[in-house]
Amino acid sequence: MTDIIQLLPDNIANQIAAGEVIQRPASAVKELLENAVDAGADSIRLIVYDAGKALVQVIDNGSGMSETDARMAFERHATSKITSIEDLFRIKTMGFRGEALASIAAVAQVELKTRQAGNDTGIFIEMENSAVTRQEPVAIPAGTSIAMKNLFFNVPARRNFLKSNAAELRHIIDEFIRVAMSFPEIFFSFTSNGQEVFHLEKGTLKQRIIQLLGNSYNTKLVSVREQSDYMNIYGFVGKPETAKKTRGDQYFFVNNRFIRSAYLNHALMNAFNEMIPRDSFPMYALFIDLDPAQLDINVHPTKQEIKFEDEKIVYAFVQSAVKHALAQFSITPTLDFELDMAIEHTDAVSKPFTEEKISSAERSPLFSTFIQKNQSHLIEGRGGLRNWKDFYEPAESNNEVNKPLHEDMRVTSLKNKPQTEHLFQLHFSFIVAQHDKGYLLIQQQNAHERILYEKFSGAVNGKPIATQRSLFPLTMEFSAADTVLLHELLPDLVHLGYSLEPFGNNTFVIQGIPADIDPGNEKKTIERMLEQYKHFSNDLKFSKREKLLRSLALQQSVKAGNLLTEREMKALVDDLFDCEMPNITPNGKPVYLEFWKEELDKLFGR
Ligand code: ADP
Ligand code: MG
Numbered sequence: 001m002t003d004i005i006q007l008l009p010d011n012i013a014n015q016i017a018a019g020e021v022i023q024r025p026a027s028a029v030k031e032l033l034e035n036a037v038d039a040g041a042d043s044i045r046l047i048v049y050d051a052g053k054a055l056v057q058v059i060d061n062g063s064g065m066s067e068t069d070a071r072m073a074f075e076r077h078a079t080s081k082i083t084s085i086e087d088l089f090r091i092k093t094m095g096f097r098g099e100a101l102a103s104i105a106a107v108a109q110v111e112l113k114t115r116q117a118g119n120d121t122g123i124f125i126e127m128e129n130s131a132v133t134r135q136e137p138v139a140i141p142a143g144t145s146i147a148m149k150n151l152f153f154n155v156p157a158r159r160n161f162l163k164s165n166a167a168e169l170r171h172i173i174d175e176f177i178r179v180a181m182s183f184p185e186i187f188f189s190f191t192s193n194g195q196e197v198f199h200l201e202k203g204t205l206k207q208r209i210i211q212l213l214g215n216s217y218n219t220k221l222v223s224v225r226e227q228s229d230y231m232n233i234y235g236f237v238g239k240p241e242t243a244k245k246t247r248g249d250q251y252f253f254v255n256n257r258f259i260r261s262a263y264l265n266h267a268l269m270n271a272f273n274e275m276i277p278r279d280s281f282p283m284y285a286l287f288i289d290l291d292p293a294q295l296d297i298n299v300h301p302t303k304q305e306i307k308f309e310d311e312k313i314v315y316a317f318v319q320s321a322v323k324h325a326l327a328q329f330s331i332t333p334t335l336d337f338e339l340d341m342a343i344e345h346t347d348a349v350s351k352p353f354t355e356e357k358i359s360s361a362e363r364s365p366l367f368s369t370f371i372q373k374n375q376s377h378l379i380e381g382r383g384g385l386r387n388w389k390d391f392y393e394p395a396e397s398n399n400e401v402n403k404p405l406h407e408d409m410r411v412t413s414l415k416n417k418p419q420t421e422h423l424f425q426l427h428f429s430f431i432v433a434q435h436d437k438g439y440l441l442i443q444q445q446n447a448h449e450r451i452l453y454e455k456f457s458g459a460v461n462g463k464p465i466a467t468q469r470s471l472f473p474l475t476m477e478f479s480a481a482d483t484v485l486l487h488e489l490l491p492d493l494v495h496l497g498y499s500l501e502p503f504g505n506n507t508f509v510i511q512g513i514p515a516d517i518d519p520g521n522e523k524k525t526i527e528r529m530l531e532q533y534k535h536f537s538n539d540l541k542f543s544k545r546e547k548l549l550r551s552l553a554l555q556q557s558v559k560a561g562n563l564l565t566e567r568e569m570k571a572l573v574d575d576l577f578d579c580e581m582p583n584i585t586p587n588g589k590p591v592y593l594e595f596w597k598e599e600l601d602k603l604f605g606r
Contacts, residue, residue, distance in 0.1 A: 018103035025052025026171035034094035036060035051168035061143040064116035076102040178258035184208035226321040231290035238283030243276040249283040271322035429560035438596040448557035465497035467512040
C-alpha cells in the first residue's frame with residue numbers, strides 16, 4: 001500500500017483560492033478600493049496601466065498598518081474586521097473574509113507601502129508567489145499604497161483568459177463607479193495609462209452621481225428618501241424621460257455595498273410602470289440601509305448577490321418609496337390619483353416600521369395590489385420565486401436576437417424574384433409582393449434590418465459609407481465608460497459614415513454623420529447607436545464589429561407600424577432581393593413567408 005494524499009503547498013492553495021476572488025484586474029480594483037474605504041481614508045487614488053494587467057495601484061490616506069499587520073495582511077483568512085461568528089451579523093465594513101490580499105499576492109507581484117500616523121517611518125514589503133521577497137523601512141505619507149503588478153504572471157492560463165484592454169478597462173470603470181458612488185464624502189481619482197479619467201471632489205451624493213454618470217442627469221434626478229425603523233432608503237431615480245434602452249445606469253446598494261438584485265429591480269420597474277416605454281430602463285442609484293442581522297451574509301461577497309431576511313417588505317418599501325418620490329415631484333401624469341393617495345397613506349411610506357407594523361403593512365391595500373395586480377409580479381415568498389425572473393429577464397438577454405444563423409435557413413438566391421409593381425402594405429407592417437408562382441409576405445422591419453446589415457458589412461469591409469460633413473461641428477460629452485467604448489468603435493464608425501474626433505476630457509467633436517441620416521439629429525443618433533450597442537454587448541459570441549453592425553441595423557431599421565409609400569416599398573423590396581441572404585435577419589428571424597398559388601388553389605378546391 002502506498003499513501004497518495006499530500007497537502008498542497010501554501011502558494012498553490014492560495015492560487016487556487018484566488019481564482020474565486022481575483023478573476024480579472026477589476027476584481028483587484030474592487031478589493032483594494034474597499035480596503036481603502038474600510039481603512040477610513042477620505043482620499044483614494046486608483047492608478048492602472050494596461051487596463052490593470054500591468055498595474056493596479058490604490059493609494060489611500062487611511063489608518064495604515066503596523067509592521068506586523070502589514071505582514072499578516074497577506075495571510076489567508078487574515079482580517080482585522082471580524083473576530084467571532086457573531087460579528088458576521090453586525091458587519092459594517094466592506095470586506096471581512098480576509099482573502100483579498102492573500103489572493104492578490106498569490107497571482108501577482110505586490111508592493112505594499114504603509115505607515116500609521118503615529119509612526120515616523122513606514123514599511124515597504126515586496127511579495128511574489130505569496131512570499132515576501134523584500135522588506136525595508138520607507139518614508140511615505142500616512143496611509144497605504146498597494147500596487148499589484150503583472151496579474152497572473154505565474155498563471156499564464158488565466159492571463160490568456162483576460163479580455164482586450166478596452167473590455168478590462170470597462171470592468172474596472174464599473175467597479176470604480178460602484179465604490180465611488182457609495183462614498184461621495186471621499187475624494188477619488190482614477191488614472192489610466194497616465195491620464196486622469198475621473199477626478200471626484202468630495203460632495204453630495206447628487207454631485208457624485210452627476211460626476212460619474214454625466215452632466216445630462218443634472219436637472220433630471222428625483223430624490224428618494226423614506227425612513228422607517230426597519231429600513232431606510234435614499235438616493236435618486238432619473239426622471240422618466242431619461243430612461244434608456246440599456247440597463248446601464250442602475251445601482252442598488254445595501255449598507256453601501258453594490259448589489260445586483262433582479263428582485264429589487266423588478267420593484268423599481270413596477271414603480272415606474274407606465275411612465276416609461278416598455279423596453280426601456282430608468283436610471284437609479286438607491287441606497288438601502290438596514291440592520292445587518294436582516295441580511296444573509298453567507299452569500300459570497302464577490303458575487304454581489306444578497307438575501308434579505310424578509311424580501312417582501314424590502315420589495316414593497318422600495319416600490320412605494322420610488323412611487324412616492326415620483327408622485328411628489330408630480331411628474332407622474334399617468335399615475336392615477338387614487339393610487340397616489342394610497343401610496344402616501346401606506347404604512348410603508350408614512351409610518352416607521354416596527355415588528356407589528358410589518359405584518360399590518362402586508363395586509364394594507366397597497367401591498368395587496370403589489371401582489372395581486374398582475375401575475376407576472378406575484379410575490380410568493382422565497383420558494384415561489386423561482387419563475388418570476390423569466391417574466392422580464394428576456395428583455396435583456398434576448399435569446400431570440402442572438403440566435404445563430406441556422407444553416408438550413410441560408411439561401412443563396414431566390415428563384416422567384418417578386419415583381420415590384422402592385423406592392424401593398426398590410427397593418428403598416430407587412431408588404432405583399434407577388435411573383436409568378438405565388439406571393440411573399442414581407443415583414444418590413446426585418447427586411448430593412450437585413451438590407452442595412454449587408455450595407456454596413458460592405459462598408460466596414462471596403463466601400464465606406466459617405467459622410468455628410470457638418471457645417472458647424474458639435475461637441476458631445478460622454479460618460480467615461482462611453483468614452484472608452486467610443487474609442488474602441490471609432491475605426492469602424494468612420495467606415496460607417498460617422499466622423500468623430502476625440503477632443504479630450506470625454507468630449508468628441510462630431511464632424512459628420514452618414515449621408516442618409518437627417519442632419520439635426522446627430523447627437524440623438526450617436527446616443528442611440530451607443531445604447532443599442534451596449535444592449536448587444538453582453539453577448540460574447542460576436543466580435544465588437546459584428547455587434548456594431550447588428551446594433552446599427554436594428555436601430556436604424558424602419559419599424560413595424562410605419563406607413564410606407566409605394567416608392568419606399570419598391571425600394572425596400574428591390575434592395576432586399578439584392579441582398580445575399582434576403583430571407584433572414586442577421587439575428588435569425590425570418591424576413592418573409594412565401595405562399596404558393598398552387599397551394600392556395602388547392603385550399604379553395606380548385
Ligand atoms: P478583509 O478586507 O476581508 O479583512 P483583506 O485581505 O482585504 O481582507 O485585508 C486584510 C487586512 O489587511 C484587513 O482586514 C486590514 O486590516 C488590512 N488592510 C488591507 N488593506 C488596508 C489598507 N488600505 N489600509 C489599512 N489596512 C488595510
Ligand atoms: Mg478587503
